[in-house]
Amino acid sequence: MPYIRSHVLICAGTGCVSSGCKAVEQAIAAEIKRHGLSHEVRVVQTGCFGFCKIGPIVMVYPESSFYCYVKPEDAEEIVQQHLLKGRLVERLLYRDVQSPKPTTFFTDIGFYKKQYRVALANCGAIDAESIEEYIGVDGYQALAKVVSSMTPAEVIHTVKASGLRGRGGGGFSTGLKWEFAAKAPGAIKYVVCNADEGDPGAFMDRSILEGDPHSIVEAMAIAGYAIGARQGYVYVRAEYPIAVNRLTIAIDQARRIGILGQGVFGSAFDFDIAIRLGAGAFVCGEETALLASIEGRRGMPKPRPPYPAIKGLWDKPTLINNVETFANIPKIILRGAEWFASMGTENSKGTKVFALAGNINNTGLVEVPMGTTLREIVYEIGGGIPNNRAFKACQTGGPSGGCLPAALLDTPIDYDSLTAVGSMMGSGGLIVMDENTCMVDVARFFLEFTQDESCGKCVPCREGTKRMLEILEDITKGHGTADDIDLLAELSTTIKGASLCGLGQTAPNPVLAALRFFRDEFDAHISDKKCPAGVCRELLTFSIIPAKCKGCTLCKKACPVGAIAGTVKTVHTIDTAKCIKCGACIPKCPFMAIVR
Amino acid sequence: MLTITELNEIRARVRQHLSVRRNGNEVRIIIGGGTAAIAAGSRQLMAAALEEIALHGTANVQVSQRELDVEADEHPAVVVAINGSEVLYKRCTAAELCALISRSVLTPAANAN
Ligand SMILES: Cc1cc2nc3c(=O)[nH]c(=O)nc-3n(C[C@H](O)[C@H](O)[C@H](O)COP(=O)(O)O)c2cc1C
Numbered sequence: 057m058p059y060i061r062s063h064v065l066i067c068a069g070t071g072c073v074s075s076g077c078k079a080v081e082q083a084i085a086a087e088i089k090r091h092g093l094s095h096e097v098r099v100v101q102t103g104c105f106g107f108c109k110i111g112p113i114v115m116v117y118p119e120s121s122f123y124c125y126v127k128p129e130d131a132e133e134i135v136q137q138h139l140l141k142g143r144l145v146e147r148l149l150y151r152d153v154q155s156p157k158p159t160t161f162f163t164d165i166g167f168y169k170k171q172y173r174v175a176l177a178n179c180g181a182i183d184a185e186s187i188e189e190y191i192g193v194d195g196y197q198a199l200a201k202v203v204s205s206m207t208p209a210e211v212i213h214t215v216k217a218s219g220l221r222g223r224g225g226g227g228f229s230t231g232l233k234w235e236f237a238a239k240a241p242g243a244i245k246y247v248v249c250n251a252d253e254g255d256p257g258a259f260m261d262r263s264i265l266e267g268d269p270h271s272i273v274e275a276m277a278i279a280g281y282a283i284g285a286r287q288g289y290v291y292v293r294a295e296y297p298i299a300v301n302r303l304t305i306a307i308d309q310a311r312r313i314g315i316l317g318q319g320v321f322g323s324a325f326d327f328d329i330a331i332r333l334g335a336g337a338f339v340c341g342e343e344t345a346l347l348a349s350i351e352g353r354r355g356m357p358k359p360r361p362p363y364p365a366i367k368g369l370w371d372k373p374t375l376i377n378n379v380e381t382f383a384n385i386p387k388i389i390l391r392g393a394e395w396f397a398s399m400g401t402e403n404s405k406g407t408k409v410f411a412l413a414g415n416i417n418n419t420g421l422v423e424v425p426m427g428t429t430l431r432e433i434v435y436e437i438g439g440g441i442p443n444n445r446a447f448k449a450c451q452t453g454g455p456s457g458g459c460l461p462a463a464l465l466d467t468p469i470d471y472d473s474l475t476a477v478g479s480m481m482g483s484g485g486l487i488v489m490d491e492n493t494c495m496v497d498v499a500r501f502f503l504e505f506t507q508d509e510s511c512g513k514c515v516p517c518r519e520g521t522k523r524m525l526e527i528l529e530d531i532t533k534g535h536g537t538a539d540d541i542d543l544l545a546e547l548s549t550t551i552k553g554a555s556l557c558g559l560g561q562t563a564p565n566p567v568l569a570a571l572r573f574f575r576d577e578f579d580a581h582i583s584d585k586k587c588p589a590g591v592c593r594e595l596l597t598f599s600i601i602p603a604k605c606k607g608c609t610l611c612k613k614a615c616p617v618g619a620i621a622g623t624v625k626t627v628h629t630i631d632t633a634k635c636i637k638c639g640a641c642i643p644k645c646p647f648m649a650i651v652r
Numbered sequence: 653m654l655t656i657t658e659l660n661e662i663r664a665r666v667r668q669h670l671s672v673r674r675n676g677n678e679v680r681i682i683i684g685g686g687t688a689a690i691a692a693g694s695r696q697l698m699a700a701a702l703e704e705i706a707l708h709g710t711a712n713v714q715v716s717q718r719e720l721d722v723e724a725d726e727h728p729a730v731v732v733a734i735n736g737s738e739v740l741y742k743r744c745t746a747a748e749l750c751a752l753i754s755r756s757v758l759t760p761a762a763n764a765n
C-alpha cells in the first residue's frame with residue numbers, strides 16, 4: 057500500500073458547511089491534483105472541531121497546522137507552500153484574541169489547551185464517513201470486548217462504577233438506568249438514543265453524530281447487549297440533515313461490514329438500529345413524548361411511573377439515553393470505570409461538553425472535566441468578553457436553568473453545584489452575557505421559548521407560562537407594577553408544582569434565577585421605568601449631551617424620521633416625540649454625545 | 653459477519669495510515685523544503701522516502717518538510733529525528749535516505765510499541 061505522507065483534514069460539520077468548507081475542499085483537492093501530489097497527500101472530511109466561529113477550518117498533518125477562515129482562494133497557497141515546499145502559511149494560522157502571534161500547533165491554542173476530549177475525542181480527528189478510520193482509533197473494540205468476554209451484568213456494573221450520569225439534562229445514573237431496563241421482565245426490549253437536542257444554542261449531540269456517528273452505533277449495541285435488546289432507534293430532528301446523513305451512512309457501513317445484524321462478532325447477540333426523524337418540537341426531547349412520537353403518535357408527555365425502562369416503546373422495557381451519554385460508553389468499556397471516575401467531582405464523574413455562546417470571544421463546543429470552574433471556561437477557554445466589556449452573567453441549563461452572576465464565577469461546574477446555586481446542568485448550553493444585557497429581557501426570552509414549546513396538556517404550563525410571559529413583557533415595556541414580582545413568584549410555584557413534565561416543572565427557573573440575582577434590574581424597570589442595560593426599547597429616551605456635541609450634523613443625517621434638529625456647529629437636539637428609538641444615530645456620533 | 657480477528661486486522665492496517673495524524677511518532681523524517689531544495693532534488697528524495705516506508709509497512713514513521721538551515725550547495729538535506737533527537741544529513745541521495753529509513757525503522761529501540 058502506498059504511504060500517504062500528509063493528511064489535509066477539512067471540517068465538514070454544519071458550522072463549516074455554512075461558512076463554505078465544501079468549496080474549500082474542492083479547491084484544495086484540485087490544487088493537490090494540479091501539483092501532482094495526489095499519491096502522497098490525502099484530503100479527509102471530518103466532523104466539527106468545536107471552534108466553528110473561525111471556520112472553515114483546515115488542519116494539515118503531520119505538522120498539525122491549524123488554518124482558519126480558509127477560503128477557496130487560499131487553496132493554491134496551502135498546497136504550493138505548505139504541501140509542496142514545506143512552508144507554513146502564516147497568515148492563515150490561528151491567532152488568539154489576546155496575542156497577534158500565530159499559533160503553529162493546534163495543541164497550543166488557548167481554546168483547546170484546557171479541554172479534555174472524551175465524548176468529542178474523534179470529532180475533527182477522523183473521517184466521519186469511514187468505518188475503517190473509526191476502527192483504526194479502536195472503534196468497535198469495546199463492543200467486541202463486551203460480547204466476547206463480559207456478561208451483561210459485568211457491563212452494567214462497569215457503567216455503574218464509572219459514575220456516568222445522563223447528559224441529556226436529568227443527570228440520572230446511567231448504570232442504574234441500564235440495570236432497571238435489564239431487570240425489567242420481557243422478551244422484547246428497545247434501546248433508544250435521544251438526539252432531539254431542543255435546547256436553544258446546544259449543538260453537542262449534533263456534532264457527535266456528524267463527527268463520530270459510529271461511537272453512537274457502537275454504544276447502542278453495547279447497551280442492547282447489556283439490557284437484552286435487539287433493536288435500537290435513534291430519534292433525531294430532521295433539522296439536522298448532515299447528522300442524519302452521517303448516521304445513516306454509519307449504520308449502513310456497520311451492517312455491510314457485518315458488525316450490526318445477526319451474531320455480533322460471532323456471539324449469539326443480534327442487534328440493529330433504525331432512525332426516526334422528529335420535527336423539532338422541544339417537548340419531543342422529553343422521553344415519554346419522544347417514545348410517543350416514535351410510535352407515530354403526537355409527541356405529548358405521559359405521567360411517570362411507569363418509567364420507560366419498565367414500560368416504554370410499544371409498552372416494552374426501553375432504555376433511553378442521550379447522544380453524549382452514549383458517546384462516553386465505548387471509552388468507559390475500553391479504558392475502565394476507574395479511569396472515567398478519576399475525572400470530575402465527587403458525584404459528577406467524567407467530562408461535560410458545553411456549547412459556549414453569547415458575548416464571548418471563543419464561541420464553540422468545549423469539553424472539560426466536571427468541576428472546571430465557570431471562570432476557567434469563560435476566561436481561559438472562551439478567551440474572555442469581547443470589547444473589554446464586563447461579565448454580567450452566564451446562563452446554564454438553557455430554558456430549564458438560570459443565570460449566574462459574576463460572584464458565582466468560581467462555581468465548579470457539576471450537577472450538584474449548579475443546582476445548589478439555583479441553576480442546572482441541563483444539556484450543556486452556556487450563554488455568556490456582558491454588561492449590556494438586560495436580565496429581565498433574558499428571562500422574558502426563555503419564557504417566550506417555553507410557552508411557545510409547551511405542548512398544552514397541563515393548564516399550569518400552558519396558561520401559566522403565558523401569563524408569566526405577559527407580566528414580563530409588561531415589565532420590559534414599562535407597564536410593570538409593584539405586585540408583579542409576587543405574582544411571578546406565585547405563578548412559578550404553581551407551574552413548577554403542578555406541571556406533568558420537565559418542561560413545565562422547570563420553565564419558571566430562568567425567571568426565578570433572574571429575580572434572585574438581578575432583582576435590582578426588575579425594580580429599575582418597574583419603579584423607575586428604566587432599563588439599566590439600555591435594551592428594553594420602550595424604556596429608552598435618546599438625548600444629546602450638549603457639552604459634548606460639536607454640531608457636526610452626522611446624527612441628523614442618520615436619523616430616518618427626522619427627529620434630530622440642529623445646524624452646523626450648533627448643539628443638536630432630539631425630539632423624543634418623533635424619535636422611534638432605532639439607535640441609528642448613536643454609532644454615527646464621533647464624540648459619543650448621544651446617550652439613551 | 654465480521655470476526656474480532658478481522659476487526660483487529662483492519663485496525664492494524666488503518667493505524668499505519670493514521671500515524672500521519674499522531675503526535676510523538678518515534679521516527680520523523682524531515683525533508684528540506686523550499687525552492688532551492690526542490691531544485692536540488694528534494695522531491696525525488698520524498699518519492700524515495702515514501703516508497704521505502706511503504707515497503708516496510710510500519711506505523712511509527714512520519715515524513716514532513718521544513719526549510720532547513722543549510723548552505724546553498726548542501727541541498728537536498730534531510731533531518732532524521734529518532735525519539736526527538738535530530739541528525740542533519742546534507743547533500744543526501746535517495747539511496748542514502750532509503751538506507752537511513754530502513755535502519756531507523758528497523759532499530760528495535762525506535763520500533764518499540
Ligand atoms: C422538555 C424536555 C426536553 C428534553 N429534551 C431532551 C433532549 O433534547 N435530548 C435529551 O437527550 N434529553 C432531553 N430531555 C431529557 C429526557 O427526557 C431524558 O431524560 C434523557 O433523554 C435521558 O437520557 P440521559 O439519561 O442519557 O440523559 C428532555 C426533557 C424534557 C423535560
Ligand code: SF4
Pocket residue numbers: 339356357509510511512513514515517518555556557558559560561
Ligand atoms: S408540563 Fe407543559 S409541556 Fe409538559 S406535559 Fe404539561 S403542558 Fe405539556
Ligand code: SF4
Pocket residue numbers: 600604605606607608609610611612622628644645646647648649650
Ligand atoms: S453626531 Fe454627535 S457631535 Fe455630531 S451633531 Fe450629532 S450629537 Fe452633535
Ligand code: FES
Pocket residue numbers: 067068069070071072073103104105106107108109111112113
Ligand atoms: S463545524 Fe467546523 S469547527 Fe464546528
